[in-house]
Amino acid sequence: MSEDYKSMWESLELDLKAHDALLEVLGKGYQDIYLAQKNRPEGMGYFDFVMSEVHGLRIRELLDEKAAGQKVIGSFCVFVPEEIVRAADAILVGLCAGADFAGEEVEKLLPRNTCSLIKSAFGFKLGKVCPYIESADMIVGENTCDGKKKSYEILKDLVPNLYVMDLPQVKSAEGRALLKAEFVRFKEAVEKLTGIAIDAKRLKKGIEIVNNKRKAIYRLSSLRKADPPSISGLDALLANQVFFYDNPARFTESVNKICDELEKRIENSEGVFPKETPRLLLSGCPMAVPNWKLPWIIETSGAVIVGEESCVGERGTRNLTDDSGTTVDELMEAIIDRYFQVDCAIFTPNPDRLDHIVEMVEKYQANGVIHYGLQFCQPYLMESMPVEKALEAKNIPTLRIDTDYSMEDVGQLKTRVEAFIEMLK
Amino acid sequence: MRCAGIDIGSRTIELVVLRNGEIIENRQADSGFDPLTRAKKLLMGVGHDHIMATGYGRHLFELSFDAPTVTEIKAYGIGARMLFPNVRTILDIGGQDSKAIALNEKGKIIKFEMNDRCAAGTGKFLEIMAHALGFGLDEFGTEALMATKDLRINSMCTVFAESEVTSLVAKGENRREIALGLHRSVVRRAVGMLKRVSFDGNIFFAGGVAKNFCICNLLEEALEQKIIVPRDPQMVGAIGAACLAGKIR
Numbered sequence: 001m002s003e004d005y006k007s008m009w010e011s012l013e014l015d016l017k018a019h020d021a022l023l024e025v026l027g028k029g030y031q032d033i034y035l036a037q038k039n040r041p042e043g044m045g046y047f048d049f050v051m052s053e054v055h056g057l058r059i060r061e062l063l064d065e066k067a068a069g070q071k072v073i074g075s076f077c078v079f080v081p082e083e084i085v086r087a088a089d090a091i092l093v094g095l096c097a098g099a100d101f102a103g104e105e106v107e108k109l110l111p112r113n114t115c116s117l118i119k120s121a122f123g124f125k126l127g128k129v130c131p132y133i134e135s136a137d138m139i140v141g142e143n144t145c146d147g148k149k150k151s152y153e154i155l156k157d158l159v160p161n162l163y164v165m166d167l168p169q170v171k172s173a174e175g176r177a178l179l180k181a182e183f184v185r186f187k188e189a190v191e192k193l194t195g196i197a198i199d200a201k202r203l204k205k206g207i208e209i210v211n212n213k214r215k216a217i218y219r220l221s222s223l224r225k226a227d228p229p230s231i232s233g234l235d236a237l238l239a240n241q242v243f244f245y246d247n248p249a250r251f252t253e254s255v256n257k258i259c260d261e262l263e264k265r266i267e268n269s270e271g272v273f274p275k276e277t278p279r280l281l282l283s284g285c286p287m288a289v290p291n292w293k294l295p296w297i298i299e300t301s302g303a304v305i306v307g308e309e310s311c312v313g314e315r316g317t318r319n320l321t322d323d324s325g326t327t328v329d330e331l332m333e334a335i336i337d338r339y340f341q342v343d344c345a346i347f348t349p350n351p352d353r354l355d356h357i358v359e360m361v362e363k364y365q366a367n368g369v370i371h372y373g374l375q376f377c378q379p380y381l382m383e384s385m386p387v388e389k390a391l392e393a394k395n396i397p398t399l400r401i402d403t404d405y406s407m408e409d410v411g412q413l414k415t416r417v418e419a420f421i422e423m424l425k
Numbered sequence: 426m427r428c429a430g431i432d433i434g435s436r437t438i439e440l441v442v443l444r445n446g447e448i449i450e451n452r453q454a455d456s457g458f459d460p461l462t463r464a465k466k467l468l469m470g471v472g473h474d475h476i477m478a479t480g481y482g483r484h485l486f487e488l489s490f491d492a493p494t495v496t497e498i499k500a501y502g503i504g505a506r507m508l509f510p511n512v513r514t515i516l517d518i519g520g521q522d523s524k525a526i527a528l529n530e531k532g533k534i535i536k537f538e539m540n541d542r543c544a545a546g547t548g549k550f551l552e553i554m555a556h557a558l559g560f561g562l563d564e565f566g567t568e569a570l571m572a573t574k575d576l577r578i579n580s581m582c583t584v585f586a587e588s589e590v591t592s593l594v595a596k597g598e599n600r601r602e603i604a605l606g607l608h609r610s611v612v613r614r615a616v617g618m619l620k621r622v623s624f625d626g627n628i629f630f631a632g633g634v635a636k637n638f639c640i641c642n643l644l645e646e647a648l649e650q651k652i653i654v655p656r657d658p659q660m661v662g663a664i665g666a667a668c669l670a671g672k673i674r
Contacts, residue, residue, distance in 0.1 A: 392536075402541060403541075409541065411481060412522070412539070412540075412541065414484075415481070415496050415497065415498065415522075415539070416498075416537075416539050418496045419496040419498035419499060419534070419537060419539075422495065422496060422498070422499045422534070423499075423533075423534045423535070423537075
């Protein structure tokens with residue numbers, strides 16, 4: 001990355017040496033995992049550029065927008081309603097991190113048996129290497145799993161602007177009432193932060209922006225039904241990851257452009273993998289940048305990933321928000337309805353998730369499911385065994401993988417994934 | 426046609442050559458620190474038309490020899506069926522991995538379980554524990570069988586189990602009884618894995634740990650059935666790879 005960003009990173013008080021080291025690892029990983037793929041759609045060039053500038057140009061844009069009076073809100077979860085943020089001309093960025101960093105510092109604050117995702121968010125903060133968290137005017141934590149909600153008690157002393165949102169754990173009338181109260185409270189907090197009163201027109205606009213982004217992703221997802229596959233799972237995952245960082249209008253346009261290209265490929269029966277390559281659905285925990293380990297293992301072992309049943313994937317993007325309401329109240333109800341359908345494993349019971357996995361297997365013609373659980377992620381690991389049983393009862397082969405962000409288990413994972421693919425052939 | 430299979434494991438390398446389904450050659454060497462050179466040495470003077478690699482070092486071999494590969498899971502499935510055509514369940518405990526594999530009546534793998542990254546319940550675990558108790562690996566099983574009662578070892582983690590063993594030794598406990606307890610803990614884990622693949626019918630036990638009589642005895646006791654141990658349990662993966670080598674081209 002160019003020298004002109006140095007002063008920008010300094011102004012955000014990043015640790016330049018550590019940050020350089022992180023960018024080097026990220027660049028090398030991207031080279032080995034992404035750029036090494038063959039026959040990628042040309043439109044992925046946009047995402048290559050986004051990734052090469054993820055701590056550069058994108059941060060400059062955010063800082064320019066801040067200078068022009070817009071606020072930046074950081075979030076760790078798909079439950080934070082982006083519609084409300086956009087309605088106040090603010091910007092939502094994802095803060096979830098997908099790499100181990102500053103592990104020793106993290107373990108001074110968090111128990112060792114905390115999942116990689118939480119540890120990583122702390123590591124990026126403590127190691128002073130995340131320009132997003134440093135640019136944020138407000139950081140939203142949310143009471144999902146125990147690990148996250150307890151860790152926010154500790155994070156609040158590390159950042160000046162943590163806002164904690166409570167979330168229901170049961171899909172009941174009381175649960176919905178809680179979500180409603182929390183979204184109303186969040187709307188007020190955003191209004192206070194931005195100094196903008198959110199009216200119906202603004203809320204409608206916010207819904208439109210976010211819905212457009214989702215529609216583009218749906219279009220991309222539905223093109224993944226094709227055989228031969230016109231795009232790799234790694235590339236589609238990247239689009240789902242960039243969903244959380246990019247300027248929404250530009251993201252929407254870029255994804256649609258790739259879709260135009262993929263439609264032509266499909267017409268010509270062109271693919272990134274041969275026809276009848278075993279097709280897998282990934283289901284489970286989210287994969288934040290640059291956590292590409294498992295998809296990389298899968299797609300270098302002779303299979304293609306055709307869908308992600310994950311927060312960074314369809315769990316996060318499923319369902320549009322109804323924009324037919326005309327008052328703030330009506331539109332807020334629509335937003336609450338939309339988010340209340342998210343089938344996160346913190347809910348008990350959570351039968352919708354299993355239905356969605358089966359639905360996705362059928363829709364994308366997957367030959368099997370790999371359940372991805374982050375080590376120490378209680379909600380998804382707890383669900384993994386019943387999910388495996390239920391899928392196998394429907395004759396859907398399933399492989400359960402528990403892993404973390406480290407690379408030491410790559411050999412064993414490769415053996416398991418390869419054996420699973422051999423089994424499907 | 427001579428078909429060779431080479432199984433490059435974490436501890437040992439096995440080479441098998443089949444001609445018309447008959448084993449005409451089998452060789453073994455330690456993997457050492459440079460398994461590829463060891464593999465090359467093992468192949469010296471061995472004639473074959475096709476070769477396939479399996480085991481932990483298969484991709485290393487693939488790069489140097491441009492040979493096809495198969496996972497040890499499938500190789501063990503095929504190898505076991507060649508030796509015992511009706512086998513439906515395979516337990517393989519090797520140097521750093523343990524696996525339970527379920528086959529359908531045609532021999533196709535329908536489910537498998539494998540240990541994750543740690544060495545719990547593998548040959549490495551037994552090796553470290555034998556060392557901690559001052560036994561040679563070869564005598565570890567027979568010594569354990571001489572115990573009249575066993576001490577329960579609770580830690581499955583190699584590191585924790587080692588300190589548990591050290592503290593038992595310090596308490597003056599009998600070393601054979603500790604050894605029996607350690608063997609039993611490996612068996613408990615293996616039985617758990619077998620149950621997760623819901624085993625059916627005969628159980629075929631392979632991998633280096635199948636050479637340990639104590640483990641075999643305890644397994645039969647825990648499963649309440651006889652298990653099948655081939656004459657050369659470490660060769661099964663190489664046999665499977667050799668069978669496949671002939672079919673792939």
